[in-house]
Amino acid sequence: MTITHDLLVWLSKSFGLFYLIGLSLIVLVYTYWPANQKPFEHAAQAILDDDDKPYRG
Numbered sequence: 001m002t003i004t005h006d007l008l009v010w011l012s013k014s015f016g017l018f019y020l021i022g023l024s025l026i027v028l029v030y031t032y033w034p035a036n037q038k039p040f041e042h043a044a045q046a047i048l049d050d051d052d053k054p055y056r057g
Contacts, residue, residue, distance in 0.1 A: 030036065 031040075
């Protein structure tokens with residue numbers, strides 16, 4: 001079996017597709033994992049803690 005340019009292009013496109021799908025699934029699982037809810041909620045509320053005063057620029 002000879003390795004042609006078309007075969008290499010097909011392999012690289014297929015590998016890239018499955019790599020990106022896998023990476024997306026890992027990110028989604030990490031984001032919605034129940035143990036990560038508290039740090040994400042804290043990060044979402046942390047920027048609002050100091051917004052109860054008018055801006056003094």
